[in-house]
Each structure stands twice: as C-alpha cells, then as structure tokens.
Amino acid sequence: MNNRLRVLRAERSWSQGDLADRLGVSRQSVNAIETGKYDPSLPLAFRIAELFGLAIEEVFSSPTQHQSKAI
Amino acid sequence: MLRTPAWKRYNWRVVWLSLAYVAFLLPAVYGFKHRLVSDALAYAVAILPALPIIGIFAAIGRYLVEEEDEYVRMLMVRQTLWASGFALSMATIWGFLENFDLVGHVDGYYIVIAWFFGLGLGGIVNKLTIGDGGC
Numbered sequence: 001m002n003n004r005l006r007v008l009r010a011e012r013s014w015s016q017g018d019l020a021d022r023l024g025v026s027r028q029s030v031n032a033i034e035t036g037k038y039d040p041s042l043p044l045a046f047r048i049a050e051l052f053g054l055a056i057e058e059v060f061s062s063p064t065q066h067q068s069k070a071i
Numbered sequence: 072m073l074r075t076p077a078w079k080r081y082n083w084r085v086v087w088l089s090l091a092y093v094a095f096l097l098p099a100v101y102g103f104k105h106r107l108v109s110d111a112l113a114y115a116v117a118i119l120p121a122l123p124i125i126g127i128f129a130a131i132g133r134y135l136v137e138e139e140d141e142y143v144r145m146l147m148v149r150q151t152l153w154a155s156g157f158a159l160s161m162a163t164i165w166g167f168l169e170n171f172d173l174v175g176h177v178d179g180y181y182i183v184i185a186w187f188f189g190l191g192l193g194g195i196v197n198k199l200t201i202g203d204g205g206c
Contacts, residue, residue: 026075028203029142037201038142 002061005034008052022051075143081134085127092123124183146197153193158186 009019016034020027025044032038033048040048049056099116102108108116131151138144162182168174197203 025140026143029140032142032201032203035202038145041141044141 001039001063002036003033004059005030005048008054008059009034019051023047075138075140077134077137077139078143080137081130084130084133088123088126088130091126092120095119095123121180124180146201146203149197150190150193153196154186154189157189157192158182161185 005019009016014022016030017027020030023030023044029038029040033040045056045060049059052059099120102116103113131147135144135147135151138147162185165174165177169176
C-alpha cells in the first residue's frame with residue numbers, strides 16, 4: 001500500500017523518530033510503513049491520518065485503485 | 072533489536088526464569104547422580120527444570136499480548152511461526168528417521184532446543200525479508 005508519509009513528515013521537518021514519538025510506536029515501525037514493508041492496521045492508519053489532520057485516503061492510497069490506474 | 076517497554080519486561084521475565092531453570096536443574100542432576108531421589112519425589116524433581124522453560128513459553132505469549140507496537144508484535148509472531156514450523160518439521164523428520172532405524176533416539180526436549188533455534192532463524196528471516204530482526 002502506497003502512502004505519503006515521507007512527504008508529510010518532511011513538510012513538517014519531522015524525523016522518523018519524531019513521528020514515532022507522536023504516534024507512540026517505534027522508529028522502525030515508521031520506517032517499515034514509509035518504505036511499504038508493512039501496512040498498518042486500520043486504527044494506526046487513522047491515528048497517522050489524524051496526526052496530520054488529513055483523511056485516511058489522503059495519506060494512504062488504495063492498492064487496487066493504484067493498480068487500475070496503471071492498467 | 073527493538074526495545075519496547077513490553078520487550079524489557081519480557082527480558083526480565085526470561086532472566087528470572089533462566090535463573091530458576093539453573094536453580095532447579097543443578098540440584099536435580101546432583102540428586103539423580105547420587106541416587107538421592109526416588110518414587111514420587113523423583114518425578115517432581117525431574118519435572119521442576121521443565122517448569123521455567125514452560126514459563127518462557129508463557130512469557131512469550133504474554134509479551135505478544137502486552138506489546139503495543141503492532142509492527143514489533145508482527146515481527147515476533149513471524150519469529151514464533153518460524154520457530155514452530157522449524158521445530159515441528161525437525162521432529163517429524165527425526166521421527167521417521169528413527170522409526171526406520173536410520174538414526175538413534177533423541178530425548179523429547181530437543182524439540183524445545185529446535186524451537187528456540189527456529190526463533191533465531193525467524194529473526195534472521197525477518198532481517199532478510201523486512202529489514203528488521205525483531206526481538
């Protein structure tokens with residue numbers, strides 16, 4: 001699942017550690033989500049979106065939508 | 072290694088359980104070697120060292136319940152799945168080899184050793200596939 005986490009974080013000049021502290025997760029979790037190695041649960045995805053003051057679909061893009069665009 | 076609060080609590084539990092294991096095992100070995108135990112007491116003394124090991128399994132289960140970082144928890148779940156798969160596969164293979172008299176008998180608790188080896192193997196697989204070794 002693609003996401004805009006790195007861009008949103010960079011806009012606020014937050015390090016991965018800063019974001020991790022704000023979310024109450026490990027820095028490794030933020031890194032894994034950012035790099036697409038791990039898809040967060042719905043509650044964590046909502047927490048991330050709420051932290052940036054955005055809707056969840058503004059942070060995460062649907063993999064099926066992404067696929068259909070590619071086709 | 073990701074040191075979350077739940078992981079630190081798990082580590083302490085494992086340290087205490089490991090100390091209990093040594094505290095139970097050494098007297099048990101001494102007692103059996105010098106024929107100091109028999110009958111029902113022999114069963115009790117023989118089982119005592121197993122209890123802290125069972126405690127470690129319980130500690131892993133408790134850790135998975137207490138771990139609030141879902142990514143770190145997922146890494147540990149993957150590790151335990153690798154551990155279980157590895158240990159059960161080894162036990163199955165050895166069981167057939169032993170059944171056809173191709174290898175000698177191995178004590179049952181070696182499955183536990185294989186399980187902990189598998190836990191380490193799971194950590195390596197996590198590192199290779201996701202990039203984090205986990206716990």
